[in-house]
Structure formats: C-alpha cells, structure tokens
Amino acid sequence: MCGITGILYTDSSRPVERQVLHRMTDKLVHRGPDDSGIWTEGAVGLGHRRLSIIDIEGGHQPMSLEGDRLWITYNGEIYNYIELRAELEKRHQSFANHSDTEVLLQAYATYGEACLNHLNGMFAFAVWDRHNRSLFAARDRFGIKPFYYYWDGDVFLFASEIKSLLEHPQLEAEVDHRSLQDYLDLQYCLGDKTLFAGIKRLPPGHSLTLKDGQLRIARYWDMDFAPRTEISSQEDMAAELLDLLEDAVRLRLRSDVPVGSHLSGGLDSSAIAGIAAKLLDAPLHVFTGGFKENQKYDESRYARLVAEDIGAHYHEVFPVAQDLEDTFSHLVYMLDEPIAGAAVFPQYFVSKLAAENVKVVLGGQGGDEIFCGYTRYLIAYLETCLKKSVYGAADMVQGVELEDLLPNLPYLGGYEPTMEKLFTQDFFGAPADRYYRLLLRSQDMDSVLNVSSHSGNYSTKEAFRAEFMHPATDALIDRMAYMDIKNHLQSLLQLEDRTSMAVSLESRLPLLDYRIVEYAFSVAPALRFAGGKPKHLFRQAVGSFVPQAVMERQDKMGFPVPIYEWFNGELRPFVEDILLGATTRQRGIYNMDAVEGSIRSERPFGRTLWGLLSLELWFRTFFDGE
Numbered sequence: 001m002c003g004i005t006g007i008l009y010t011d012s013s014r015p016v017e018r019q020v021l022h023r024m025t026d027k028l029v030h031r032g033p034d035d036s037g038i039w040t041e042g043a044v045g046l047g048h049r050r051l052s053i054i055d056i057e058g059g060h061q062p063m064s065l066e067g068d069r070l071w072i073t074y075n076g077e078i079y080n081y082i083e084l085r086a087e088l089e090k091r092h093q094s095f096a097n098h099s100d101t102e103v104l105l106q107a108y109a110t111y112g113e114a115c116l117n118h119l120n121g122m123f124a125f126a127v128w129d130r131h132n133r134s135l136f137a138a139r140d141r142f143g144i145k146p147f148y149y150y151w152d153g154d155v156f157l158f159a160s161e162i163k164s165l166l167e168h169p170q171l172e173a174e175v176d177h178r179s180l181q182d183y184l185d186l187q188y189c190l191g192d193k194t195l196f197a198g199i200k201r202l203p204p205g206h207s208l209t210l211k212d213g214q215l216r217i218a219r220y221w222d223m224d225f226a227p228r229t230e231i232s233s234q235e236d237m238a239a240e241l242l243d244l245l246e247d248a249v250r251l252r253l254r255s256d257v258p259v260g261s262h263l264s265g266g267l268d269s270s271a272i273a274g275i276a277a278k279l280l281d282a283p284l285h286v287f288t289g290g291f292k293e294n295q296k297y298d299e300s301r302y303a304r305l306v307a308e309d310i311g312a313h314y315h316e317v318f319p320v321a322q323d324l325e326d327t328f329s330h331l332v333y334m335l336d337e338p339i340a341g342a343a344v345f346p347q348y349f350v351s352k353l354a355a356e357n358v359k360v361v362l363g364g365q366g367g368d369e370i371f372c373g374y375t376r377y378l379i380a381y382l383e384t385c386l387k388k389s390v391y392g393a394a395d396m397v398q399g400v401e402l403e404d405l406l407p408n409l410p411y412l413g414g415y416e417p418t419m420e421k422l423f424t425q426d427f428f429g430a431p432a433d434r435y436y437r438l439l440l441r442s443q444d445m446d447s448v449l450n451v452s453s454h455s456g457n458y459s460t461k462e463a464f465r466a467e468f469m470h471p472a473t474d475a476l477i478d479r480m481a482y483m484d485i486k487n488h489l490q491s492l493l494q495l496e497d498r499t500s501m502a503v504s505l506e507s508r509l510p511l512l513d514y515r516i517v518e519y520a521f522s523v524a525p526a527l528r529f530a531g532g533k534p535k536h537l538f539r540q541a542v543g544s545f546v547p548q549a550v551m552e553r554q555d556k557m558g559f560p561v562p563i564y565e566w567f568n569g570e571l572r573p574f575v576e577d578i579l580l581g582a583t584t585r586q587r588g589i590y591n592m593d594a595v596e597g598s599i600r601s602e603r604p605f606g607r608t609l610w611g612l613l614s615l616e617l618w619f620r621t622f623f624d625g626e
Contacts, residue, residue, distance in 0.1 A: 002031055002032045002048060002049055002160075003028025003031030003032050003049040003159070003161070004047065004073040004124065004126065004158070004159065004160050005046070005047035005073070005157075005159045005160070006045065006046050006073060006126050006135075006157065006159070007021055007168070008043065008044050008045075008135055008157075009044075009155060010043075010154050011043060013043070014043050015043060016042070016043060018038065018045070020168055020169065021038050021047050024157075024159060025038055025047030025048065025049060025164070027163055028159070028161060028164050030503075030504060031075070031161075032048070033051065034050050034052040034056075035048075035061075036048065036050065037050075037061055038062070039064075041130070044128055044135075046062040046071055046072075046128060047062070047073065048073045048074075051359075053077065053257055054077070054081075054100050054254070054255065054256055055097055055100075055256065056256050056257070058096075058097030058098060058102075059102075061101060063099075063101050063102060065102070066109060068130065069131055070105060070109060070129055071128045072101065072104065072108075072126070072127045073125065073126055074101050074104060074105075074123065074124075075124045075145050076121055076124060076125070076140065076145045077100060077121050077122060077123070077252075077506070078100040078119055078120070078121040078123065079251035079513075080121070081103040081104070081121075082254070084118055084119075085103045085106075087118075088107065088110060091110060093106045093109075100121075104125065105127065108127055113207060113209075113218075116138055116220045116221070120251065122145050123138070123140045124138070124140070124145040124146060124147040132211065133212075134209060134210065135208075136208070137149075137202065137209075138206070138220070139204055139207075140205075142485065142493070142514075143203070143489075144493055144509060146494065146497055147202040148161065148162050148194065148200070148202075149165075150165055150170070150171060153213065155168075156215070157171070161336055162194065163333070163622075166196075173623050174196065174198070175195065175196070175197060176193060176194065177458075178456070178458040179194060179196075180195060181458060181460050182460050183195060184441075184611075185460040185461070186441060186460065187341065187441045187491070187607070187611065188339075188487060188488065188490065188491035190460065190463050190464060191463065194337060202217070203217075203219075204486070204490070205219055205221035206220065207220055223482060223517070224518065225472065225473035225475065225482075225521050227522060228523065228524075234527065234540060237523060237537065238537065239541075240519065241516070241519060241520070241537065241541040244515050244516050245271070245541060245542070246279070247513075247515075248513035248515070249275040249279060249510045251513075252362060253276060253279060255360050257358070257359040257360060258357070258359055258360070259280075259358060259359075259361070259508075260284065260357060260358035261276050261287070261363070262286070262288070262350065262363045262364065262507075263286040263287065263288050263303045263307060263314075264288060264299060264302075264303060265300065265301070265303040265305075265306065266299075266364065266553070267367070267373075267535060267538070267539070267542070267546065267550060268365075269364035270303075270547070272363070272364050272510055272511070273306060273310060273312065273362070274306070274310050274542070274546060275510075275545075276362055277310035277312055278545075283313050284310065284312040285315065285354075286314055287317075287353050287354040287357075288300050288303035288314075288350065289317045289318065289319065289346045289347075289350040290318055290346075291318060291319070291346075291562050292318050293562040293565055294562060294565075296560065297560050297562045298318075302553070303316070304316075309547050315353055315357060316353075317349050319349045321566040321570050321571050323345075324345055324566065324571065325571060327345070327348065329621060329626075331344055331502075332617045332618050333621050334498045334499070334501075337494070338617070338618040339491055339494065339495055341495070341607070341610070342559075342561040342610050343495065343561065344498075344499060345561055346561060347495060347499045347559060348499040351499045351500045351502070351505050351507075355500075359505065360506045360508060361506070361508070362507075362508050362509075363507050363509050365489075365492060365509045365511065366485075366489065366511040366517075367511045367535065368484075369484045369488070369489050370481070370517055370520050370538075371535040371537060372477055372529040375412060376438045376480075377477060377532070377534070378405070378408060379412065379419055380434060380438060380476065381477070381529070382405055382412075383434065384434075385400060385402040385405055386402060386428075387428045389401075391428075397476050400529075400531075404531040405531060405532040407533075408533045408534075410554055411532075413554070414555070417603075417605075421437070422434065425437070431468075431476055431479065432465045432468040432479075433461070435468065436461055436464050436465065441607055447591055448590060448591055448612065449590060449591070450589060450591065467482075467483060475525040477525045477528070477529045481521075539551060560605070564602065564604045567602060567609055568602070575599060578616055578617065579609075579612055579616065580599075584616050587619060598612065
C-alpha cells in the first residue's frame with residue numbers, strides 16, 4: 001500500500017519542479033513510510049511513497065521497464081500476481097524482482113490497456129510511456145484505492161489524496177457548491193465530484209489516458225445483472241460462493257509481513273476471519289473496538305465469541321469521549337473531505353491497534369451492498385409489496401409477495417424513525433424517488449445551511465435519479481445495490497482507506513473480489529434477497545462455520561458511537577466552542593439560530609451535529625489553514 005503523485009505539463013518546454021513534486025509526495029508519508037522516490041523528465045514527473053508488503057527489498061518506485069520506456073507509480077496489491085507472472089513468463093517476459101509492481105508493469109507492456117482485465121486486486125496506478133508521450137492511469141473495479149486528479153488543459157496533476165494536490169501552486173482550495181449540495185443531501189458526493197472545485201476522482205472501474213493534450217476517461221468494468229442461464233440448486237450456489245470466498249481470502253493472505261483481521265462481531269467480518277484462521281498455520285490476530293457507555297454501543301462480546309471459536313489472538317480497544325475531542329480535527333485532515341458518519345472515529349482506533357501488531361489486515365467491507373445487508377432494502381421492499389398488494393402490480397419486485405416478507409419483518413425493529421421518514425410523504429411513489437428519500441440526510445440540515453443559491457440549477461435528486469435508472473435490470477434490489485456500490489460504498493471505502501493509511505496499515509477486502517460480486521449479481525434477486533432476508537445467499541454459504549449466535553443476530557448496527565450522550569454531556573463545551581464560536585459565525589453559510597436549535601434538539605443516532613462539526617472543521621483545516 002502506497003501513495004502516488006504525478007505532474008504533467010502540456011507545454012513540453014516547462015520542466016516539472018522537483019521541489020513541488022517532493023512536497024506533493026512527502027505529504028503522503030503516512031501512506032508509505034518505508035521508502036520514497038521521484039522521477040522527472042522534462043514536463044513529466046512521478047512520485048511514490050512505499051509501504052513495503054511484497055518483496056520488501058525490491059519493488060522501489062517509480063519503476064521502469066523496457067530500457068526506461070515505461071515508468072509506473074502504483075498503489076495497491078495485485079493479488080493474483082503470482083499466476084499473472086507465470087502467464088507472462090510463458091510469453092518470454094523476464095523479471096528483475098519479485099514485486100507485484102513489476103508484474104503489473106509487464107502486464108501493461110504486454111497487453112496494453114487490456115491488462116486491466118487480467119488483474120484481481122485493489123489498485124490505482126499511472127504509467128508514462130516515453131515513446132508515445134502518453135499517460136495511462138486506472139483505478140480498481142470498486143474504487144478501493146483512491147485516485148484524484150486536476151486538469152485544466154495545461155496542467156494535469158494526480159495523487160492518492162487531495163491534500164497532496166493542494167501542494168501544487170496551480171491549485172488553491174475552493175468549494176464545489178454542487179458537491180456541497182450532495183454532501184448535505186446524502187453525506188457523500190455523487191459521480192466523480194469532490195468537495196473541492198476542479199478536483200475530480202477517477203470513477204471505480206475506469207481508466208484515464210492523456211495524450212497530445214486530450215484527456216479520455218473510459219469505463220472498463222461495470223456490474224452485470226444478467227441472470228445465470230444454468231439451473232443450480234440453492235445448496236450448489238451456496239457451495240460455489242463459499243469456494244470463491246475461500247479463494248478470495250487465500251489470495252489476500254499473500255504477504256511478506258504479518259496479516260491480521262478486523263472482527264466486528266457481525267456476519268461479514270466473522271466469516272472472513274473464520275476462513276483466514278483455517279488457511280493460516282499460526283493463530284490469526286483479530287481486532288475489534290467498542291464503547292463502555294452502554295451495551296448497545298459495545299458489540300465486542302460477539303467478536304470475542306468468534307475469536308474463541310477460531311482460536312485467534314484477540315485484541316480490543318475502547319475509545320472514550322476525550323479521544324474524540326483530541327482526534328476529530330486530525331481525522332478530518334486525513335479524510336480530505338468530511339464524512340458525516342461517526343464510524344470513522346472508532347475505525348481509526350481499531351486500525352491503530354491493528355498497526356501495533358500487524359502490517360496488513362483483512363476486513364468485511366462490501367458485504368452489505370453485495371448481499372443485500374442493509375435494513376433499508378427491506379423497508380423499500382415492504383412499501384413496494386404493499387403497493388403490489390393494493391393495486392395488483394408494482395415496479396421491480398417480481399417474484400416477491402407481501403407474505404414472503406412477514407418472517408423477516410422483525411429486522412425492522414429499531415428502524416421506526418427511518419420508516420416514519422419514508423412513509424409520511426409520497427407513499428407509493430417512483431422507486432428512484434423513494435430510495436432517494438430513504439437515503440436523504442438533509443431534513444435537519446436544510447434550515448442550518450444555505451448553499452442552494454450557489455449550486456445553480458444542479459439537483460442532487462435529479463443526478464441520483466439518472467444513475468438509479470442506469471443499470472440494465474428490472475429488479476429493485478439490483479438498482480438499490482448499484483447505487484450503493486457506485487456511491488455510498490465509495491464513502492465507506494474512503495473511510496477504510498484513510499483510517500488504515502493514517503497509521504500505515506494495509507486493509508484488504510476479500511468480499512470485493514470481483515469474482516464474488518459478479519457471481520452474486522448473477523443470482524436471481526428472488527433468491528439473493530429471498531423474502532427480504534438480509535444476506536440470504538451469504539448466510540447459506542457461511543452458515544456451517546460462523547457461530548450460531550452471530551448468524552441469528554438481528555441487532556447489528558455497523559459501528560455505533562455514543563455521540564448523543566457525549567455531545568449532551570462531557571463534550572458539550574467542545575461542540576459549542578466549535579459550532580457557536582466566532583469563526584463559525586463569520587463563515588457566512590450558517591443560520592446560527594438553527595445551529596443552536598440543532599445542538600438542543602439532536603436525537604439519538606442523529607447525524608446533524610456530527611455533520612456540522614465535520615464540515616466546519618473541514619473548512620478550518622483546508623481553507624483557514626488551521
């Protein structure tokens with residue numbers, strides 16, 4: 001895992017300033033404290049910070065090939081690099097070291113852009129071809145690894161993190177108001193936008209080519225919801241899925257440094273840890289976190305149960321309120337953009353704990369999106385099946401009836417506020433609009449901030465609706481999953497990447513092996529989300545070895561944080577000092593009466609105060625220079 005940077009000027013007579021490239025690269029030292037390097041040639045420069053995982057002695061970057069014709073800077077891991085290397089050796093390619101970086105570069109030299117079809121991994125990389133004077137860059141299928149860029153027709157910059165781009169004198173931090181509207185509505189940006197004007201992210205599953213002053217963005221992979229043509233029993237499909245899961249974990253255990261696993265006590269991480277423990281010769285180190293304030297904020301008992309069941313070395317951490325006050329600004333800085341979910345806080349401390357014991361950690365990210373794990377999917381199906389029962393027809397729920405959902409309705413316990421938000425307006429509306437309403441986070445923010453006047457005619461809802469209708473499928477669950485993988489999951493992966501990289505820890509996500517995703521979405525929705533039961537197919541695959549207490553859980557909440565208690569208790573002075581202080585008042589975008597009202601009326605599990613604190617600290621960090 002590493003940090004990458006690059007500069008390209010279209011004016012070939014303008015040399016890259018090495019000191020600027022050094023600053024951009026060193027801004028990412030946390031991503032790669034083990035080694036660094038830059039390469040420049042006239043108007044082109046590449047930078048790299050390395051976290052050494054595979055071929056510790058070799059693998060220095062930027063790396064060259066073919067008599068220095070090709071130069072690469074690369075972040076990530078190609079998990080199938082051993083098999084790919086053997087394939088390339090059959091084509092008479094020779095290798096100077098044992099790194100996956102050289103395998104990737106040789107694959108590009110052999111297959112060109114089609115090399116992406118041969119890669120199983122998480123990656124963001126850029127290759128400069130000195131002969132063609134062209135830059136080729138790509139990002140993995142799901143966007144596990146970040147790639148940000150700036151292009152104005154004369155200057156092209158790229159980096160693993162936005163803070164690195166801001167080191168270039170061409171760039172000055174400026175708010176993108178359309179993206180800010182996305183953030184207020186959904187707490188993440190849609191598409192390729194970021195909260196910084198002029199800075200974009202390369203979308204997942206896309207490549208980028210810059211040649212002769214022309215920038216081309218191309219999609220090389222997307223989700224396909226075409227159903228399987230062969231008929232298999234549920235048992236056979238579950239067995240096939242388990243085989244894929246085991247192979248995905250096996251590949252992600254490849255490392256020249258110690259590997260551990262996150263373990264939240266939920267189904268996904270428990271399954272990953274269970275498979276890893278079976279494949280390793282030594283006990284697996286597992287890491288979890290919780291809070292002592294209340295049992296509803298502490299799921300460590302389930303993690304401990306799983307750790308005992310698989311014979312793992314168990315590690316836990318319990319952050320306190322003061323830890324949040326001490327690290328909030330640092331977390332916002334590491335994230336580059338505010339994330340309104342409080343899970344970033346405990347995730348950082350669990351990553352920090354893991355980094356004290358291992359250098360690589362496995363995680364369960366992606367399971368909710370792939371295997372229909374979110375309770376909101378069941379809520380959406382409930383409404384649509386009610387419509388079908390009343391009117392005899394409904395959009396996108398073929399093969400599912402209201403009575404099919406009844407055994408799984410207990411999963412909705414505790415989600416009354418979400419159902420109230422959905423069912424009190426536009427009942428039985430269009431599926432895209434209803435799912436947008438389920439995800440909408442701005443009800444409590446509308447009166448607090450006024451940014452709509454700066455975003456022109458842009459509508460987050462319209463952008464959402466267009467993407468919701470994009471995939472070629474008639475199934476509601478497919479469209480919801482597509483939206484979540486392309487957008488919501490991106491914010492979770494940003495959190496995963498930054499909290500791990502902040503402590504120089506590599507995080508690997510077996511459930512986002514593209515073979516697993518392609519297999520899952522080839523299964524008919526009526527089976528994948530049978531009766532609206534979260535993770536129905538996944539449960540069948542892993543039920544033989546995950547403890548029954550975990551399998552039967554209906555109370556998994558993600559990573560709940562007692563911010564309601566803290567913000568109304570010992571952290572109240574911290575909240576008021578930031579949100580009611582002179583700096584915030586002079587910002588000019590807040591309705592201060594509404595801000596004060598939000599402090600008084602925040603509800604349990606509310607997101608308004610966290611969102612406001614994150615946003616204001618983001619302004620102070622990247623715009624005020626604090």
